[in-house]
Amino acid sequence: MDGTPVTVVSVRDVGPETVALDLETPAEFDAAPGQFVLLRAVPGEGAVDDPDDDDVVERHYTLSSPSVADTFEITVGVDPEGDLSPWLADLEGGETVHIDGPFGTITYDGDEDGDVVAIAGGPGVGPAIAIAEAAHDAGHDAVVIYQDDAPAHRERLEALADDDVPVELVAGDDREALTDAIETHLEAGQVYAFGFDAFVTTVAETIEDAGGDADGAHIENFG
Numbered sequence: 067m068d069g070t071p072v073t074v075v076s077v078r079d080v081g082p083e084t085v086a087l088d089l090e091t092p093a094e095f096d097a098a099p100g101q102f103v104l105l106r107a108v109p110g111e112g113a114v115d116d117p118d119d120d121d122v123v124e125r126h127y128t129l130s131s132p133s134v135a136d137t138f139e140i141t142v143g144v145d146p147e148g149d150l151s152p153w154l155a156d157l158e159g160g161e162t163v164h165i166d167g168p169f170g171t172i173t174y175d176g177d178e179d180g181d182v183v184a185i186a187g188g189p190g191v192g193p194a195i196a197i198a199e200a201a202h203d204a205g206h207d208a209v210v211i212y213q214d215d216a217p218a219h220r221e222r223l224e225a226l227a228d229d230d231v232p233v234e235l236v237a238g239d240d241r242e243a244l245t246d247a248i249e250t251h252l253e254a255g256q257v258y259a260f261g262f263d264a265f266v267t268t269v270a271e272t273i274e275d276a277g278g279d280a281d282g283a284h285i286e287n288f289g
């Protein structure tokens with residue numbers, strides 16, 4: 067699987083240690099918010115000339131734009147010790163990476179799906195905002211609950227809040243505030259949750275503790 071080569075159209079900081087990349091949309095590619103791609107590159111070089119090259123690194127990234135047009139967006143939380151995310155954050159635009167996908171059964175379609183409660187930890191904010199925006203654009207209600215000590219995508223969060231979308235920002239270590247926010251909004255719509263393992267496990271436990279059904283929530287675990 068060597069993927070489709072696509073151009074990185076732009077890279078911008080959207081918060082502390084967080085970047086958003088606009089990627090050229092390949093022909094025949096369509097994806098819904100909630101789905102993810104497999105991005106492959108050789109850090110330091112970019113394009114994957116030889117798929118068997120040991121230097122090829124591949125990681126999954128979830129769409130953070132509410133729709134796919136000529137480009138689509140992913141939001142990358144930068145792990146300074148990581149193999150791929152620091153390299154992605156240093157790109158300037160114009161480079162080539164390879165993507166496969168879309169993958170994943172978690173999707174949001176504004177025509178078919180209704181109100182949403184989008185819960186995010188860390189870089190999970192990308193897909194959470196995308197789903198909240200898609201729901202809002204389709205005339206549905208949305209809530210965003212976002213746990214992070216250094217929130218990203220503040221402009222988009224403020225735009226949602228200005229449109230009366232409740233946005234609950236929770237500090238990274240404040241489990242009580244996260245629990246309160248989830249309990250308060252649990253019944254407000256279909257729950258979607260995105261983030262790394264410890265975060266989404268906490269979210270699932272909290273949903274159960276609050277009398278909800280974690281199996282009915284759409285939870286994407288970043289690993």
Ligand SMILES: Cc1cc2nc3c(=O)[nH]c(=O)nc-3n(C[C@H](O)[C@H](O)[C@H](O)COP(=O)(O)OP(=O)(O)OC[C@H]3O[C@@H](n4cnc5c(N)ncnc54)[C@H](O)[C@@H]3O)c2cc1C
Binds near residue numbers: 127142147
């Ligand atoms: C379905 C899915 C969707 C995802 N969507 C997103 C998204 O939208 N945005 C996003 O930012 N991320 C997302 N991720 C996570 C993403 O794929 C990467 O895991 C993340 O970007 C880190 O990659 P990296 O190459 O920078 O770090 P890695 O090289 O994977 O390293 C991560 C950390 O692990 C440590 N580490 C690595 N190897 C070892 C080892 N052998 N022993 C001990 N420690 C080690 C590193 O030091 C580093 O701190 C998603 C993951 C999945 C599975």
